[in-house]
Amino acid sequence: MEGNKDITIYDIAKKLNLATSTISRALKDHPTISTKTIKKVKKTAEEMGYVPNTLAAGLRGNKTNTIGVLIPTVTQPFLSSLISGIEIAAQKSGYNVIIMQSHDSYEEEVSMAKSLYGSRVSGIICSLVQIPVILTT
Structure with missing residues (x-):
């Protein structure tokens, strides 16, 4: 995990040079995102310590x-x-x-x-x- 701050999809997008919408869809296994990209995004998210913010998603x-x-x-x-x-x-x-x-x-x-x-x-x-x-x- 990088530092103590909460990792967001924006951080993952910046690291992978991808759009935040692509990151969001990849994390949800959206069919329009390639399997290769999904694996890459999920691996990076795990390495960075990403935890989905269920409160924000709920709002x-x-x-x-x-x-x-x-x-x-x-x-x-x-x-x-x-x-x-x-x-x-x-x-x-x-x-x-x-x-x-x-x-x-x-x-x-x-x-x-x-x-x-x-x-x-x-x-x-x-x-x-x-x-x-x-x-x-």
């Missing part, structure tokens, strides 16, 4: 491939099993999972849901707090 495509899971606590056996299943299914589909605990606080749930929405998650799975309602006659 460009308006899709983060992240699912937010909002639960009261992870200590409940049912919820911990549920989270495990969600993570397995999400990973198989190319998604990441963010888990947030409200600790049975309605206010925290609202705040966390807004935070997840602001992070542009692709979806939210939640188990909401049950606020007791006292009925009088």
